[in-house]
Amino acid sequence: KSSKDAREPPVAPSRIPFIGHLLGMFTYQGAYFKSLTVLYPSWPIFTLEILSVKIYVVSSPDLAQSLLCNTKALSFHPFHIAFTNRVLGARQEIKDIVAQNGGDNRYNNDLHNDMYAALALGPDIHETNSRVVNSLAQFFNVICTSEQPRHLFAWMKNAFTLSTAESFYGAQNPFADNPDFVNSVWDFEEGLPTLFLGIFPRITARKAWTARKNIAPAFADYYDKGLDQHANAFIKGRAKCGRVEGFTNDDLGTFEITVLFASLTNTVPNAFCMLTHMLSDPTLTSEICEEVQRVATRTTINGIDHVSLDITAFNTKCPILISTFQETVRTCINATPVRVVTEDMMLKDKYLLKKGAIIQVSGGSMHESPKFWGDDVATFNPYRHLKTKELTKEQRKAQSQGLMPFGGGKHLCPGRHLAFVEIVSFVAMFVYGFEVRMKNGSGLVRPPPSKKQPLGENSKKPKFDLEVLIRRKEEFRGAVFGLVVDSSVDAKTVSSL
Numbered sequence: 001k002s003s004k005d006a007r008e009p010p011v012a013p014s015r016i017p018f019i020g021h022l023l024g025m026f027t028y029q030g031a032y033f034k035s036l037t038v039l040y041p042s043w044p045i046f047t048l049e050i051l052s053v054k055i056y057v058v059s060s061p062d063l064a065q066s067l068l069c070n071t072k073a074l075s076f077h078p079f080h081i082a083f084t085n086r087v088l089g090a091r092q093e094i095k096d097i098v099a100q101n102g103g104d105n106r107y108n109n110d111l112h113n114d115m116y117a118a119l120a121l122g123p124d125i126h127e128t129n130s131r132v133v134n135s136l137a138q139f140f141n142v143i144c145t146s147e148q149p150r151h152l153f154a155w156m157k158n159a160f161t162l163s164t165a166e167s168f169y170g171a172q173n174p175f176a177d178n179p180d181f182v183n184s185v186w187d188f189e190e191g192l193p194t195l196f197l198g199i200f201p202r203i204t205a206r207k208a209w210t211a212r213k214n215i216a217p218a219f220a221d222y223y224d225k226g227l228d229q230h231a232n233a234f235i236k237g238r239a240k241c242g243r244v245e246g247f248t249n250d251d252l253g254t255f256e257i258t259v260l261f262a263s264l265t266n267t268v269p270n271a272f273c274m275l276t277h278m279l280s281d282p283t284l285t286s287e288i289c290e291e292v293q294r295v296a297t298r299t300t301i302n303g304i305d306h307v308s309l310d311i312t313a314f315n316t317k318c319p320i321l322i323s324t325f326q327e328t329v330r331t332c333i334n335a336t337p338v339r340v341v342t343e344d345m346m347l348k349d350k351y352l353l354k355k356g357a358i359i360q361v362s363g364g365s366m367h368e369s370p371k372f373w374g375d376d377v378a379t380f381n382p383y384r385h386l387k388t389k390e391l392t393k394e395q396r397k398a399q400s401q402g403l404m405p406f407g408g409g410k411h412l413c414p415g416r417h418l419a420f421v422e423i424v425s426f427v428a429m430f431v432y433g434f435e436v437r438m439k440n441g442s443g444l445v446r447p448p449p450s451k452k453q454p455l456g457e458n459s460k461k462p463k464f465d466l467e468v469l470i471r472r473k474e475e476f477r478g479a480v481f482g483l484v485v486d487s488s489v490d491a492k493t494v495s496s497l
């Protein structure tokens with residue numbers, strides 16, 4: 001019998017009592033909450049009853065923001081603690097530190113503050129951005145004017161993983177010595193839900209378990225050698241917070257896989273989605289190429305031709321590029337931020353939310369709702385977010401609230417600035433300097449359909465990889481590509497393209 005108070009959000013019925021929604025979640029995974037919001041369009045929030053657990057699914061941006069900003073009655077800590085306990089393989093003393101006081105403790109709070117400061121707009125992120133994009137440029141610089149075959153998604157995973165590792169940890173990082181670790185990050189992500197279940201993980205989540213087992217000691221060794229002196233502020237801050245609590249280098253190594261996992265498993269699928277959509281449309285490709293030309297400079301230094309893109313000018317000079325990025329995160333991201341209700345609360349004086357229930361915000365329902373985006377919501381429209389587009393004030397407001405790729409409130413993704421810079425720089429450099437076609441036949445690149453999105457993953461991944469041929473444009477033969485992060489450097493360049 002339902003223990004529901006009449007003031008709680010309405011209950012979404014299920015054909016099989018008690019476990020129907022659980023089966024739905026297992027079957028449809030990441031798409032399940034969104035599919036329910038389509039069935040009940042007039043409910044901005046509703047309840048799923050699964051045995052003794054209640055889940056409140058939220059599809060209204062207004063209610064979602066209000067909930068995600070409420071740190072008094074809602075908490076993310078239980079998930080953070082469960083993650084540390086079940087997924088990372090940390091020793092008991094470390095689990096206890098993370099779980100102390102229900103998660104509201106010095107370690108978690110310092111880590112949170114330090115991480116947000118290091119990744120916020122300012123000098124620290126500026127340095128990280130500069131390191132990562134120039135490392136990404138090296139993957140372009142080895143491409144010559146004759147066609148080279150690549151599996152596009154795999155190539156991008158490799159480029160982004162190694163560049164991020166170098167930018168975060170310095171040139172002497174464990175990934176530089178063990179290129180196999182690139183796959184480990186993705187194996188870890190794939191096996192994460194099974195690791196989370198904790199049932200004989202060594203067997204049931206073999207690849208993820210092995211990935212974790214291999215990466216942790218390599219990072220312990222990195223800390224033993226003091227190589228973290230070359231790390232960025234984000235990594236240094238994390239290590240400092242751990243050491244204050246007595247973490248050893250082995251303990252620090254245990255946590256490191258989460259850094260790369262958090263920073264890559266969304267960035268790469270979004271970069272791939274943006275790039276393939278752009279390449280599938282020759283008009284769009286040439287429009288963006290023209291925009292990128294406005295931020296490009298070409299100089300000769302010691303007889304070497306340098307082409308650099310000023311990424312700080314993307315926002316002002318490349319409106320279609322930026323709009324395409326926004327359309328990418330709208331269509332590629334179906335995030336479901338999750339919280340636990342820690343005390344009974346009234347939401348907007350209307351809905352009673354009971355202690356112990358789980359909140360599940362359905363980002364996908366907002367991103368895919370015709371209410372916010374119009375009848376062409378299912379189409380990838382790169383011009384949709386142009387500021388010049390005629391929209392009423394209400395439509396503009398609804399769209400800005402309905403775009404929630406990075407969550408919200410206290411846990412709003414701290415890596416969103418970095419993700420933007422990485423994705424847009426990569427795509428801009430690609431379409432500006434290089435040409436690509438499918439390996440079989442001369443057809444245009446077509447974005448592959450998405451594979452089923454596992455529950456808990458934020459970004460949709462391609463169902464299959466694309467075999468392509470990439471070559472450098474003839475006009476850039478022999479040139480070295482780079483990215484300028486600070487526009488003042490631009491003043492030193494000699495000639496404009």
Ligand code: HEM
Pocket residue numbers: 068112115119262263264266267270333335336337338405406407408409410411412413414415416418419458459
């Ligand atoms: C397109 C790329 C990305 C997407 C779509 C994305 C999405 C998200 C989302 C939805 C959340 C949860 C927010 C919430 O619960 O309210 C999150 C949290 C987080 N993200 Fe990202 N993210 C991206 C890139 C990055 C990058 C590059 C980093 C690099 C450091 C990063 C680090 C984190 C961390 C550490 C958290 C947890 C924050 C906390 O616990 O308070 N993310 N991200």
